[in-house]
Amino acid sequence: MRVLVAGDRGYIGAVLVPLFMAAGHEVVGLDAGWYDGCDFGPQPRGYVSRTGDIRDQRPADLVGFDAVVNLAAISNDPVGHLNPDATYSVNDHGAAHLARVARDAGVTRYLFSSSCSLYGDAGDDAVTEKSDFHPVTPYGVSKAMAEQRIHAFADSHFSPTYLRNATAYGSSPRLRADIVVNNLTGLALTRGEVRLQSDGLPWRPLVHVEDIARAFLAVLSADRDVVHDQAFNVGRDEDVVQVRTVAELVSERTGAPVTFAEGASPDTRNYRVDFGKIQSLVPAFQPAWTVSAGVDELVRDMHRHGLTAQEFEHTFVRLERINRLQSEGLLDEHLRRSHDGAGLHGAVAANQ
Numbered sequence: 001m002r003v004l005v006a007g008d009r010g011y012i013g014a015v016l017v018p019l020f021m022a023a024g025h026e027v028v029g030l031d032a033g034w035y036d037g038c039d040f041g042p043q044p045r046g047y048v049s050r051t052g053d054i055r056d057q058r059p060a061d062l063v064g065f066d067a068v069v070n071l072a073a074i075s076n077d078p079v080g081h082l083n084p085d086a087t088y089s090v091n092d093h094g095a096a097h098l099a100r101v102a103r104d105a106g107v108t109r110y111l112f113s114s115s116c117s118l119y120g121d122a123g124d125d126a127v128t129e130k131s132d133f134h135p136v137t138p139y140g141v142s143k144a145m146a147e148q149r150i151h152a153f154a155d156s157h158f159s160p161t162y163l164r165n166a167t168a169y170g171s172s173p174r175l176r177a178d179i180v181v182n183n184l185t186g187l188a189l190t191r192g193e194v195r196l197q198s199d200g201l202p203w204r205p206l207v208h209v210e211d212i213a214r215a216f217l218a219v220l221s222a223d224r225d226v227v228h229d230q231a232f233n234v235g236r237d238e239d240v241v242q243v244r245t246v247a248e249l250v251s252e253r254t255g256a257p258v259t260f261a262e263g264a265s266p267d268t269r270n271y272r273v274d275f276g277k278i279q280s281l282v283p284a285f286q287p288a289w290t291v292s293a294g295v296d297e298l299v300r301d302m303h304r305h306g307l308t309a310q311e312f313e314h315t316f317v318r319l320e321r322i323n324r325l326q327s328e329g330l331l332d333e334h335l336r337r338s339h340d341g342a343g344l345h346g347a348v349a350a351n352q
C-alpha cells in the first residue's frame, strides 16, 4: 500500500516506518519536525518525509494514498497541560481534519494512534474497548474527543481504526526519556540511581515501541470488515506491571539502587487494561518483546550512544524540547512553527 505516516519523525514513527517499508509498503512521512536533530542513532532512510502540519493538509496533499497512519500529536500529559487549547487543536481537531481530508481524497484506511489514557479514572476492573471514557487530563480528553469526531466520517468507503496504545518503552532513533521504563533506565545509567517519584505500587500497561508498530502493520493488513470503525487496546497482558517491579528490574540489570524521591507519595493513577480483542480479532499481531528484554536493549543502546545526563533530561524530554522551541520563538503558543526547519534543528544543536 501507499501509506502516509503523520508523525513519522517521532519516537514511534522512527520505528514504525522501517517496519512498514520492510513489509513492502511505500511510505511518505509528514511531520512538523519538533524533534528534528534530537537523534538517538541514525534516522530511517529510503523514504520521503514532508515537513508540514496535519492541521494544514488539503485533500490534494493526500490523493493517491491507500492509507493514513496518524501518529502526529502532543504526545503526553505534561505538554498537554502547557496549553490545552493547542493540545485540542492538534490531537482532536487536527486528527479529525486529517481524517476528513483523507476521506475526501479517496483514502480508504485511517489508523489513529489513540491511547489507553482515554480510560482515565477507570476503577478496579480491567478496561475493555467497550468501557466508558473517564479521561483526567487534556491529553486524555483530546484522544477521546478525536475518536468520536473521526467516527463521524466512517462510511462504506472510509474505515478509521483507533489503536489505543499502552505506554510505550524501548529504543528508538527518536528516543523519549519521559516514559516510565525509558526514564528509569536512563536515570540508572546517567545518575546512578533508579529514582522513583511515587511509591511505585500502581499497575501500568506497557508495550514495546516495536510491538506498537507491529500492531499498526497487522491492522493495516487485516480485513477491512474486521477493523472498520473499531477500537483496539494495544499491549499484552504480560506487560501489565507495577512501576516498582520495573524499577527493581532496572536495578538488577544496571546495579544502580532503587531510591525514592523526597516526598514520594502514593500514586493514585492505577488502571488495568484487557488486550483480548486485538489478540482474537487481529491474530497477525504477535507482540515479541518483554519489559526485561526492553530494559536490556535500552541499556545496550544508551551505552553505545554514550548518553549524557544533559541529553537524557533535556533533548529527549518532550516538555523540555517544546519549552525550548517556544522560548526561542521557533514555535508559537499554538505550537505552530514560526521559522523554517533549519531553525528547529538549530535549537537542538544548542541544547546538546
Ligand SMILES: NC(=O)c1ccc[n+]([C@@H]2O[C@H](COP(=O)([O-])OP(=O)(O)OC[C@H]3O[C@@H](n4cnc5c(N)ncnc54)[C@H](O)[C@@H]3O)[C@@H](O)[C@H]2O)c1
Residues within 6 Å of the ligand: 006, 007, 008, 009, 010, 011, 012, 013, 030, 031, 032, 033, 034, 035, 052, 053, 054, 055, 070, 071, 072, 073, 074, 075, 076, 090, 094, 113, 114, 115, 116, 164, 165, 166, 167, 168, 169, 174, 176, 179, 318
Ligand atoms: N509513546 C507512548 O507511550 C504512546 C502511548 C499511547 C499513545 N501514543 C500516541 O502515539 C503517537 C506517537 O507518539 P510518540 O511517542 O511517537 O510521540 P512523539 O512526540 O515522539 O512524536 C510525535 C510526532 O508528531 C509530530 N507532530 C506533532 N504535532 C504535529 C502536527 N500538528 N503536524 C505534524 N506533525 C506533528 C512531532 O513533530 C513528532 O515528530 C501520539 O499520537 C501519541 O499520543 C504514544
